[in-house]
Amino acid sequence: MILGRLAWGALVLGFAILLVVTGFSDWQAREFNDPDGAFEIGYNPIIKEYTPPNSFYPLFPSNAYLALGLQAATSEKPSLAIANIAQALHENPANAEAAVLMLRLFMLPEEIIKSTNFALPPQQLIDAVADINIKLRPTYESTLSTVVEYRSINQQNEKTIQTLADLLINYRHYADQAFPIFHIALNDPELSRILQPYLDSPLPWLPAFFRYLLEHETDQRKIQDYYVKRLHSQNPPTQQETLSYINYLIKQKQWAIAYEIWSEHLNQSSSFNLALYDGGFEDTENLNQTFGWNFRNSKEINIKQANTSGTDGKKSLSIAFKKGDSIVFRHIDQNRLLPQGEYSFTGKYRLGPLKTSNGLRWRVYCVGENNRKIAETEAFKGYNQQWQTFKADFTVPDNCEVQRIALESDSQYAHQNLFQGNIWFDKLSITEVQH
Structure with a gap:
């Protein structure tokens, strides 16, 4: 058992050290992986979609070890799969496909683990593999979604929120998974602290998240608190968010508050409501808004x-x-x-x-x-x-x-x-x- 732990520790420690390898090894990994994370030579990191490669590249033996690892994984031989994947990483420490497959093997269903007598390494070592995946490919969908799944299963709330926020930057279709979690986080003091830095940043998914809140949050005070925090942050609400909030207030029959926010949005005093707005039709920017033309x-x-x-x-x-x-x-x-x-x-x-x-x-x-x-x-x-x-x-x-x-x-x-x-x-x- 002690030797097993030492072996796992040596593997992960050695892998982490080798992350500093740049140049040729980084180029190699990029050459043989397409942008969405699927391998070019005939197989996919998703185990159930595995198809054997047509050939191996003799100059890059890590591909062969990865293929053997995939083959073992599809045959429900996780121990053999891990051995081959570890060798693939030894041959090429920038092999991100091997890293993501290793993490997937650590998330095998409990019945497979029991039936194959597969011995999982200590939790902190699996966490290290998850972190290594992010360092290797911080923007790849297959990597980020796998790490999110792992961290969510293990109730690592802080890291789950962080990874989801990164995933949403390029892959908006994960909003259905991420927004309910962010919504819960806003109502939890500790999780809200974790989420706040993202709300203070100009991230492209923030307007969509605000619309989600307007549709699903039943407490008007929480909606107001969120908007006020954004208003006083380094990343104030966009025009799209402001107009969404104004329309929300109108649906709640909060006309006076909606008008005040609209006036501030135009840098006008709310006391100018006796005047018909833009009676000279000079403003071509603020059309089709509730209080404009x-x-x-x-x-x-x-x-x-x-x-x-x-x-x-x-x-x-x-x-x-x-x-x-x-x-x-x-x-x-x-x-x-x-x-x-x-x-x-x-x-x-x-x-x-x-x-x-x-x-x-x-x-x-x-x-x-x-x-x-x-x-x-x-x-x-x-x-x-x-x-x-x-x-x-x-x-x-x-x-x-x-x-x-x-x-x-x-x-x-x-x-x-x-x-x-x-x-x-x-x-x-x-x-x-x-x-």
């Missing part, structure tokens, strides 16, 4: 922010209708949080011309179960060469926390919603009426 183009309609004469800024809202089928126009809107009170909605428009029977109107609704209409402008149709102004006064009642400002077809009937031509809008604003 939402444009929904279609094959019959072209909505864009365009340069045109007579505008107060560089751009205005341009809507072009192609002659075609009837269109119920509900393609432009924006949400606001106006306190109870009296307001005036104003703006400029130009028709170029717009051929239609009933036209378009701006309308203001209370967002809620009934979407009650509280204001509408005149109908826009026909032709005017010069810019003209419009105005609509309205009152926001006390039970109307959120308002939606929308440009819509005046009529709900199909035969009255045939449009052809152009219309432009600019300098839209909502101001509180002072008495």
